Amino acid sequence: MADIEITKNYRADKKVDVTCRECKRSTKHLILSDVCLKGRGDMGPYGDFMWHDEHQIVQCQGCETISFRKTHNNSEDITHIVDVYPNPEDGRDTIDYDYLLPSNLQLIYNETIKSINCGQAVLTGMGIRAIVETVCKNKNANGKDLCEKINDLVIQGVLTKKDADILHKLILLCHISPPLRRQDSVAACRRRCRS
Numbered sequence: 001m002a003d004i005e006i007t008k009n010y011r012a013d014k015k016v017d018v019t020c021r022e023c024k025r026s027t028k029h030l031i032l033s034d035v036c037l038k039g040r041g042d043m044g045p046y047g048d049f050m051w052h053d054e055h056q057i058v059q060c061q062g063c064e065t066i067s068f069r070k071t072h073n074n075s076e077d078i079t080h081i082v083d084v085y086p087n088p089e090d091g092r093d094t095i096d097y098d099y100l101l102p103s104n105l106q107l108i109y110n111e112t113i114k115s116i117n118c119g120q121a122v123l124t125g126m127g128i129r130a131i132v133e134t135v136c137k138n139k140n141a142n143g144k145d146l147c148e149k150i151n152d153l154v155i156q157g158v159l160t161k162k163d164a165d166i167l168h169k170l171i172l173l174c175h176i177s178p179p180l181r182r183q184d185s186v187a188a189c190r191r192r193c194r195s
Contacts, residue, residue, distance in 0.1 A: 007036040018069055020060045021088035029067070050075040074163070092117050099177035105134045125170075132167055146171060 011034050018029040034056040041049045051074035058069050091167040094113050098106055112127025113175065139158055141149035150167050153159040158168070 003039060004039040004043075007038075009034060010036050011054070014143040015061070015071070018058055018060070018067065018084055020063065021063055021067070021084075021086060021091075022063045022065045023060060024088075024106055028061045030058055030061055032057045032066075045062065048075070050095070062095065081190075087119075090117055102134075102138060103132065128170060 011031050014031050015028045016031060017026050019025065020027045020029070034054055037053045037055075039051050043049050047170045049073070052071075057066065058071040058073075059066050067088075070083045072081040074077075091115060094110060098109060101109060108127060108130045112131060113125060115123040115127050127137060129146075129161075132150065134144070135141075135158070136143075136149040136153065139153060141152040141156070141158075143149040143152050147168060150159065150164050150171075154161055154164045
């Protein structure tokens, strides 16, 4: 059976760094109220499993916006999870004058922004890839695969080398590239993307 310890207002009146949805950056927030839950459970021969959750009502010290912050960590993970509600990353705005984009690109762009705002990582990755492919097509980029076409956009002056490097990393690290042909290797794709 798990042992649970509950502490109220242990960290009240202390300040923490939180991303503010109004200030659009990390700011100092005052903890107005909090509840801390600590627990441990027996995992048999593997020892104890320990966890720690904090539930906090916080207020931005810049704009005075109120948010809810929840943190979690445990003895099995090295990451410290922090969630803020409402999510300050939600509601990403589209670029100004997105209506000036070609209609096929504007549709994909707006759908991708919606995917980002809904936290749909796979759909966002697919949307980014579709945007890149559409730009390549609209600019008649040359190359036998997407990496080479991105490099051609640099030659055309559409992208900077730095922007192309970011897109190459997205393709390689986020797995939004097409399946590799049998004769291709990951190393070969990396070489093509770096050239």
